[in-house]
Structure formats: structure tokens, C-alpha cells
Amino acid sequence: MTIRVVLADDQTLVRAAFAMLVESARDMVVVGQAATGREAVELARSAGADLIVMDIRMPDLDGIEATRLIAADADLAGVRVLVLTTYDTDEHIAEALRAGASGFLVKDTRPAELLDAIRTVAAGESLLSPGPTARLIARFLRSPSVPATGGPEGLSGREREVLTLVARGLNNTEIAGSLGLSPLTAKTHVSRIMGKLRARDRAQLVIVAYESGLVAPRAL
Numbered sequence: 001m002t003i004r005v006v007l008a009d010d011q012t013l014v015r016a017a018f019a020m021l022v023e024s025a026r027d028m029v030v031v032g033q034a035a036t037g038r039e040a041v042e043l044a045r046s047a048g049a050d051l052i053v054m055d056i057r058m059p060d061l062d063g064i065e066a067t068r069l070i071a072a073d074a075d076l077a078g079v080r081v082l083v084l085t086t087y088d089t090d091e092h093i094a095e096a097l098r099a100g101a102s103g104f105l106v107k108d109t110r111p112a113e114l115l116d117a118i119r120t121v122a123a124g125e126s127l128l129s130p131g132p133t134a135r136l137i138a139r140f141l142r143s144p145s146v147p148a149t150g151g152p153e154g155l156s157g158r159e160r161e162v163l164t165l166v167a168r169g170l171n172n173t174e175i176a177g178s179l180g181l182s183p184l185t186a187k188t189h190v191s192r193i194m195g196k197l198r199a200r201d202r203a204q205l206v207i208v209a210y211e212s213g214l215v216a217p218r219a220l
Contacts, residue, residue, distance in 0.1 A: 008040035037061030071100025167209035
């Protein structure tokens with residue numbers, strides 16, 4: 001399956017570099033480029049995109065508001081957003097997660113890691129750059145609006161272990177290795193936890209883990 005990608009960044013050279021990288025992958029194609037958040041929303045609707053690589057700081061409509069509009073549109077339910085940012089915009093990433101982004105990466109990520117991130121998010125997983133995760137979630141929890149998800153009280157002991165590892169940024173394969181499970185079993189646990197907590201994706205699972213106190217920022 002070819003992943004249809006829209007690139008949203010207000011810098012022409014940055015978009016061009018990302019476009020060359022994405023087009024170099026056999027399983028991806030760039031179907032549009034946006035210089036503003038509003039253009040990104042329009043392309044999400046018109047270009048048949050599977051995923052939007054979204055910058056935060058853009059004119060007209062910033063990446064957070066653009067993400068919010070995309071996530072709120074029922075006709076765009078299959079469109080995923082991967083936010084690229086820099087370390088000095090940490091506070092905005094929590095807003096992006098709340099708005100509906102499925103993951104974030106910092107802009108100094110290696111090219112191969114960006115391609116892997118696109119594949120991960122397009123496949124329906126969420127991706128959190130592990131370095132700043134604790135700081136971002138701590139800031140998120142100080143904000144007044146928290147997604148309407150359930151708490152971890154109804155989870156089994158094993159599910160709580162899995163949720164803790166999700167909150168630490170581990171993927172299913174890493175969770176399986178840490179707990180001595182098969183990757184399929186780890187994936188099943190994550191899916192069940194998402195259902196029990198009414199979480200849209202792994203990003204919301206991380207938020208629940210921090211909000212409930214199951215994981216503390218200093219534990220990372």
C-alpha cells in the first residue's frame with residue numbers, strides 16, 4: 001500500500017527537502033504541499049491524504065488549529081497527523097496531542113527515523129518522541145482541558161504493566177521483549193487497554209497514565 005503524504009511547512013526549502021525524502025521511499029508518495037495550516041486542511045480534504053506531516057508555526061492557521069479541524073471532521077477520520085517540532089516549542093506539543101495529532105518528532109530526527117515514523121502513524125499507531133515525552137505530558141496535565149478518557153482502575157495487573165511501558169514510549173515489539181510476550185500478545189493488550197479507557201490512540205494512553213499517577217515524569 002502506498003502512503004499518501006501531505007507536507008505542511010511554511011518554509012519552501014524544508015518542504016522540498018521533506019518531499020525528496022518521502023519520494024525516495026517506495027511505499028510513499030507526496031500528494032500535496034501546504035505553506036499554511038489552512039492549506040493543510042484543504043489538502044487533507046481534497047488530496048486523499050493518509051497522513052499529514054505538520055509543522056506547528058505557520059501563518060494564517062497554525063498547525064495545532066489545523067490538526068484540530070482535521071481531527072474534528074468526520075469525513076477525515078482516516079487522516080493521521082504527525083507533528084514535527086523543535087525542543088523550544090514543547091508546550092505546543094501537548095496542545096497538538098489534545099487537538100488530535102497521532103504523534104510528534106523533533107526536526108533534527110534522522111531521515112530514516114522520519115520515514116519509519118510516517119509508516120508507524122499511517123498504520124494506525126501513535127508515535128511519541130521518547131526524549132521530551134515526560135516534560136510534555138507534565139505540562140499537558142497542568143492545562144485545564146484533559147481528554148475524556150477512563151482511568152486505569154478497571155485494568156488488570158498485566159494491562160497496567162503494558163500501559164506503563166506505553167507511557168514510557170515503548171512500541172509493541174519493545175513491550176513484548178520487556179514482558180516476555182509475543183508481539184501479537186502485546187498488540188492485543190494495547191488494543192484492549194485502548195478500548196477499556198476509550199482512548200483514540202496511544203498518545204491518549206500516555207496522557208491517562210500520567211493523569212492517573214500510574215507513571216510520573218521523573219520515572220523516565
